[in-house]
Amino acid sequence: MQQKLNLYNTLTRKKEEFEPLHAPFVGMYVCGPTVYGEPHLGHARSAVTFDVLYRYLKYQGYKVRYVRNITDVGHLENDADEGEDKIQKKAKLEHLEPMEVVNHYTNIYHQEMDKLNVRQPDIEPRASGHIMEQVQMIQEILDNGFAYEVNGSVYFDVQTYNKQHKYGKLSGRIIDDLLNNTRTLDGQEEKRSPLDFALWKKASPTHIMRWPSPWSEGFPGWHLECSAMSRKYLGTTFDIHGGGLDLMFPHHECEIAQSQASCNHTDAAKYWVHNNMITVNGQKMGKSLGNFINLSELFSGNHEMLEQAYTPMTIRFFILQAHYRSTLDFSNEALQAARKGYTKLMNGMRVLKKLKYTEEAVENAPDTKLNEELQKLTQDCFRGLNDDLNTAKTIASLFNLLKKINSLYLGQIKMEELSRGTFDLMRDTYQELVGDVLGLKEETVGNMQDVLDLVLTFYKEAKEQKAYDKVDAIRVELKRQGIVIKDMKTGIDWAYEE
RNA sequence: GGUAACGUGGCCGAGUGGCUAGGCUCAGCUCUGCAAAAGCUGCUACAGCGGUUCGAAUCCGCUCGUUACCUCCA
Secondary structure (H helix, E strand, C coil): CCCCCEEEECCCCEEEECCCCECCEEEEEECCCECCCCCEHHHHHHHHHHHHHHHHHHHCCCEEEEEECEECCCCECCCCCCCCEHHHHHHHHHCCCHHHHHHHHHHHHHHHHHHCCCCCCCECCEHHHHHHHHHHHHHHHHHCCCEEEECCEEEECHHHHHHHCCCCCCCCCCHHHHHHHCCCCCCCCCCCCCCCEEEEEECCCCCCCCECCCCCCEEECHHHHHHHHHHHHHCCCEEEEEEEHHHHHHHHHHHHHHHHHHHCCCCCEEEEEEECCEEECCEECCCCCCCCCEHHHHHHCCCCCCCCCCCHHHHHHHHHCCCCCCCEEECHHHHHHHHHHHHHHHHHHHHHHHCCCCHHHHHCCCCHHHHHHHHHHHHHHHHHHHECCCHHHHHHHHHHHHHHHHHHHHCCCCHHHCCHHHHHHHHHHHHHHHHHHCCCCCCCCCCHHHHHHHHHHHHHHHHHCCCHHHHHHHHHHHHHCCEEEEEECCEEEEEECC
């Protein structure tokens, strides 16, 4: 119906028309969180961005297999041999088993994602559950001559690899520049080159998380898990690989190299998609800078940078109102504006439910110009999404559509001016894009208890006035909602219907 | 130091040569018992300086400013 989806491919630095390798199937892999801390706004952006991509692909009829991993091992504090595993470090701090840490933060991640209406991926593999696959992959890379073993650890040989393939193709890095500018880190004497990265690390005596391997008792390197798990569930080459822009180098670059080195498949994925960062006062929000805001803090308002609490849908809308490849600056003002914009869209959903196309209107000739305008507006909504998932554009178009919807509701535009087809198109486009694709849903506002108390006050007044028709009406409606009124000598109260 | 971006009106944020972005804020109008909602109208823009072009926020150059990646981070 519309033009096709175009995606910006980091690999080619161009927008490309999306063409699956094996339509109608689409394989999509996105780097998930390392579960050693609470999810923050940055996690939300990545998750929401790829959630919309997932939803839109499904909306277009593709059969999508969406894999998003949980990193629960191998992610070190830094690249040096002494670098401590993030999970293990946290476990020590809190006197917990590493897997307790992992479970704890994985659960929180899931809860927060649910609140943001982020759909669960089809497969959510954990690195620690795929050690065998990773060991096998290392063996292949060794056999192909692109890795070497030193003291029980295995490193990827970047320079040997670079002679046959191009290391740095994704991030646009030149290997000589890297060599000249890499900072010297402690504990790298095992490596032949500072650019080499670990595939397997021998565990030091104090290291808790360890597995047997042909080389030593140890643990896999961070970059390996994504290669091994994407290959296992999506095949050696798949359609889309996503993640945050900060993972492009070295993480994704290493993934491409590992894939090529192990099974000689180029690029691992056809489209590499990266979301940009969220900034605070123009600076990246990140763990290392300590300026990040956890999602739970946003939802509760409990953070010094927050003037108030913001609901999950406000956050989702805030993220979607910018294009995913732009940085997005956090501020209370911006979030407050997002809240209002979101509410406006939701009010539109409610209005639309009440609007009915009147059949008798067909007698009158529709306004051709208006119909064409509305059809163009609906097309604009899709055009935005198709243009590299530009949700900002789509939302702008939805607001334009909303003006017409509100005008219809107020009778400023007469229903008979529309053709049935135009009305259906407008309604379906709005409802499906807002609800199914953008994933915005209604949040109940206010406190049910307060509303009920108010109803009971009117109920009591009606009884005192002996207006029993009103009294009965209130009873009937509340009962329909599963609530019964209890008239007691001591007062009036309500209870759930048993 | 290397590489790559970015600088849009009070705020956020789209827009890669000519077509109103949009949201929030502010002011006015319509509607309205009051108010709100909604609709309509208005208000301030493209960091600066040059250049290319019939025409540039959009292409090129320089200057200023900001950021990211190069080490863990979505």
